[in-house]
Amino acid sequence: MRQPLVAGNWKMNGSRESIKVLLDGIKDGMGEVNRAAVVVCAPYVYLPGVQARLEGTAVEWGAQDLSIEASGAYTGEISAAMLRDFGCGYVIVGHSERRAYHGESDALVAKKYAVARAAGLIPILCVGETLDEREQGITEEVVARQLDALIELEGVAALTDGVIAYEPVWAIGTGKTASPEQAQEVHAFIRGRVAAKDADVAEGVRILYGGSMKPDNAPELISKPDIDGGLIGGASLKPEDFLGICKAAN
Ligand code: PGA
Numbered sequence: 001m002r003q004p005l006v007a008g009n010w011k012m013n014g015s016r017e018s019i020k021v022l023l024d025g026i027k028d029g030m031g032e033v034n035r036a037a038v039v040v041c042a043p044y045v046y047l048p049g050v051q052a053r054l055e056g057t058a059v060e061w062g063a064q065d066l067s068i069e070a071s072g073a074y075t076g077e078i079s080a081a082m083l084r085d086f087g088c089g090y091v092i093v094g095h096s097e098r099r100a101y102h103g104e105s106d107a108l109v110a111k112k113y114a115v116a117r118a119a120g121l122i123p124i125l126c127v128g129e130t131l132d133e134r135e136q137g138i139t140e141e142v143v144a145r146q147l148d149a150l151i152e153l154e155g156v157a158a159l160t161d162g163v164i165a166y167e168p169v170w171a172i173g174t175g176k177t178a179s180p181e182q183a184q185e186v187h188a189f190i191r192g193r194v195a196a197k198d199a200d201v202a203e204g205v206r207i208l209y210g211g212s213m214k215p216d217n218a219p220e221l222i223s224k225p226d227i228d229g230g231l232i233g234g235a236s237l238k239p240e241d242f243l244g245i246c247k248a249a250n
Contacts, residue, residue: 002203002204002206002228003035003036003037003206004035004036004037004206004222004228004229004249004250005036005037005038005039005163005206005208005228005229005249006036006037006038006039006208006229006230006232006242006245006246006249007038007039007040007041007062007090007092007124007163007165007208007229007230007231007232007236008039008040008041008232008236008237008242009041009064009092009095009210009231009232009233009236010040010041010042010043010064010236010237011043011064011097011233012043013043013237014042014043014046014237016046016049019042019046019049019050019053020049020053021239022237022238022239023040023050023053023054023059024053024239025239025240025243026038026040026059026239026242026243027053027054027057027059028239029239029240029243029246030057030058030059030243030246032243032247032250033058033243033246033247033249033250034250035249035250036229036246036249036250037060037229038058038059038060038246039059039060039061039062039089039090040054040059040060040061040062040236041061041062041063041064041090041091041092041124042061042062042063042064043064044063044078047061047063047083047086047088048086051086051087055087060089060090061087061088061089061090062083062088062089062090062091062092062121062122062124063078063083063088063090063091063092064091064092064095065078065091065092065093065095065098065112066078066079066080066083066091066093066112066115066116066121067079067080067112067115068108068111068112068115080115080116080118080119080121081119083116083119083121084119084120084121088121089121089122090121090122090123090124090163091112091116091121091122091123091124092123092124092126092165092231093109093112093113093116093123093124093125093126094106094109094112094113094125094126094127094146095126095167096126096128096167096169096172097172100169106145106146106149107149107153109125109126109146109149109150110149110150110152110153110154111153113125113150113154113158113162114150114153114154114158117154117158117161117162122161122162122163123162123163124162124163124164124165124208124231125146125147125150125162125163125164125165126164126165126167126210126231127142127143127146127147127164127165127166127167127190128142128143128146128165128166128167128168128169128172128210128211129142129143129168129169129170130142130169130170131169131170134168134170139168139186140186140189143166143186143189143190144189144193147164147190147193147194148193151194151197156194156197156198156201157198157201159194159201159205160201160204160205161204162205163205163206163207163208164190164205164206164207164208165207165208165209165210165231166183166186166187166190166207166208166209166210167209167210167211167231168182168183168186168211169211170211171210171211171212172210172211172212172233173212173233173234174211174212175212176211176212177211177212177213177214177217177221178209178211180217180220180221180223180224180227183209183221183224183227184224184225184226184227187207187209187224187226187227188225188226190207190226191205191207191226206228206229207226207227207228208227208228208229208230208231209221209222209227209229209230209231210230210231210232210233212234213230213231213232213235213245214235214241214244214245215235215240215241215244215245215247215248218230218244218245218248218249219248222248222249229249230245230249232245
């Protein structure tokens, strides 16, 4: 039985003050979240503060990206070891915003996943098609390409303790959610593709849905057999909305 996972992706939002209020709100409501693992992925500079506020609670924390390099002359970069130093358990890799605005390729994203995993972080691999790709009918082709880059680099076993997030780009921050049926179809495709390599890995890998997930659409999405939780952007910035989704994952 896969444990549901709800991960908040704060993106480039927040201040010390707003994060304090947000985390206090989340911690206060965690008593009603009895099954799902809950993670918040914070901007780097806030990680020490997030660690201080969450240590010893049921809420885990992570980052939104990392470098493929271990250390050295890479100005502006943050390594996997640095994230571990702040108690990060998770890191998002290959978010569509990084793919679109920072030119991250499938190969680079696969490398980031591998580096994160080697350091003991749980990587959340984001995949998903743009609206144009969906309209062209190549959703599965795109998602397969993004997934295969990792499987070819590291082997399917790399997904054993990892997480995949299916995030249709057209649903991110737009208020347009994939219907539960549309999402389930792609999730089943992803699990099937992993199963073709290794059935046990496919059974264990958690596949999150991301893209305008809110407390009102979360129950139906998460009730689908291959949807194991959510990667939440906008709604992760409001404690009541984020907790509403965490409760739906119970
Ligand atoms: P959204 O973002 O929930 O605001 O659509 C999801 C994401 O980008 O991870």
